[in-house]
Amino acid sequence: MAEISASEVMRLRNQTGLSMMECKKALSEAGGDFQKAEDILRKNMKGKMDTRTDRAAGEGRIAIAISPNEAAASIVEIRAETDFTAKNEQFVAVAERVAAAALVQHAGAVPAFPDGDRLIDGLRISTGENISYARGHKLIGNMGRTAFGSYVHHDGKKGALIQAEGDVNDQTLRQICMHIVAAVPTPKGITAKDIPADIVERERSFRLSQAMDSGKPKEIAEKMVEGGMRKFYEEIALMEQPFALDPTKKVSEVLGPKATIIAFLRYQVGEQA
Numbered sequence: 001m002a003e004i005s006a007s008e009v010m011r012l013r014n015q016t017g018l019s020m021m022e023c024k025k026a027l028s029e030a031g032g033d034f035q036k037a038e039d040i041l042r043k044n045m046k047g048k049m050d051t052r053t054d055r056a057a058g059e060g061r062i063a064i065a066i067s068p069n070e071a072a073a074s075i076v077e078i079r080a081e082t083d084f085t086a087k088n089e090q091f092v093a094v095a096e097r098v099a100a101a102a103l104v105q106h107a108g109a110v111p112a113f114p115d116g117d118r119l120i121d122g123l124r125i126s127t128g129e130n131i132s133y134a135r136g137h138k139l140i141g142n143m144g145r146t147a148f149g150s151y152v153h154h155d156g157k158k159g160a161l162i163q164a165e166g167d168v169n170d171q172t173l174r175q176i177c178m179h180i181v182a183a184v185p186t187p188k189g190i191t192a193k194d195i196p197a198d199i200v201e202r203e204r205s206f207r208l209s210q211a212m213d214s215g216k217p218k219e220i221a222e223k224m225v226e227g228g229m230r231k232f233y234e235e236i237a238l239m240e241q242p243f244a245l246d247p248t249k250k251v252s253e254v255l256g257p258k259a260t261i262i263a264f265l266r267y268q269v270g271e272q273a
Contacts, residue, residue, distance in 0.1 A: 004028055012037055018045070018126065045125040059086040060134065060269040062159035064150040065099035067141075073148040074102035074110065075161045076136035077267050078120065081129040086156065086269075090126065094119050095156075102136045110136035137265055139163050146262060149173020153181055157269040166259035179244040179251060180266050185236050190261050192233035192240070203232055238264065 004027045012023040012034065018041060026044075030036035060079035067073070078095045080086045101115040112133045123131040141148060145165055151174055152159035160180035162173055180187060189195035207228050211221035234240040238261065239252040246254070255261065 004032060008032070008034060012041075042121065042125060058270055059083045061086050061092060061095045061156040062152055062267045062269060063092075063095035063099040064152060064159055064161050065096065065103055066148045066150060067103050069143055070141050070146065070148055071143050072103050072107075072138060072140055073150070073161055073163065074099050074105075074136060074138045075150075075159060075265050075267055076102055076110070076116075077134040077269060079132045079134045079269065080127070081131075085127050085129050085131075088127070091123060091131075092156065094123050098133065099136070102138055105136075105138055107138050107140045110138050134269075135267075137161075139263055139265070147173060149177050151177035151181060158267070160264060160266045162264040163262040164255070164259050165262055168255060168259035172254065172256075175245055176251060176254065176261075177264075179241070180238065180264055182244045183241055186266060187238035187241060187264070188236045190238050190264065192237045195233065195237060199236075200229075204229060207232075 004024055008027060009020055009024045012018075012027060013020055022041065023037070026037040026040045027034070029040055058079070059082055060077060062075065062077055064075045065073065076095065076099045078091075078098060080091060085091055098116045098119050101113070101119070102110045105113055116133055116136075120131050120133055123129075139148070139161065141163065142165070147164050147168065147170070149162045149164065149170060149172075150160065158181045160177040162177050162180070164173055188199055204225060207225045208221055211224045212218060216224065239250065239255070241251050243249045243251050243254050
């Protein structure tokens with residue numbers, strides 16, 4: 001039997017976050033082979049963790065990655081059971097690595113993928129919690145023409161990713177991301193034309209019903225609704241919203257006339273995708 005040194009046991013413990021006893025046992029079973037011992041622990045502990053996946057994962061973190069040449073950007077949500085774990089340095093680092101790994105996935109919505117699963121499995125083993133990949137999205141850039149901006153709130157629970165084209169600097173894009181995270185109501189589209197049809201129809205039907213319930217004839221009620229809808233668009237279309245950092249300006253004024261927002265994504269931990 002291979003002799004197991006205390007330094008190797010400690011090294012495995014630091015790598016996995018498991019107890020010295022479990023690490024020593026795995027190294028003994030692997031005949032001192034470190035990588036094999038790590039695989040043994042991953043296999044054994046993952047089986048134990050799989051029995052705990054019914055536990056609610058209501059905390060978590062948003063992470064964003066932008067490729068060095070701005071060819072792509074990604075945003076992901078990783079969930080945990082406790083806020084303590086979600087704020088742990090290891091959890092934060094893994095969330096950022098999962099976001100970076102998502103950069104090589106297909107554009108659009110990014111479902112769970114093998115590289116991300118492996119990173120998250122390691123967290124589940126070391127924390128003993130039900131860590132899960134909630135969702136992700138990848139945006140494709142047009143090198144030399146588009147730029148990305150991002151912001152993750154200090155608590156890690158809200159974040160925004162934005163893609164723009166034209167003459168705009170990184171600071172402005174970051175500030176607009178901060179607005180997207182902070183704005184109430186949350187922006188639902190870049191302009192009025194981008195607001196999802198179901199949201200528009202629901203709002204229009206609600207306003208029409210209210211107007212008619214007040215005794216207004218349908219023709220008058222419909223005119224009132226159209227006036228109200230213009231105000232509604234101003235409230236939830238990003239470009240029309242008062243800028244959170246300076247409400248005397250609209251977001252469109254902050255962006256400037258020489259730039260255009262192509263896309264934006266806003267994630268908040270625990271919200272329905």
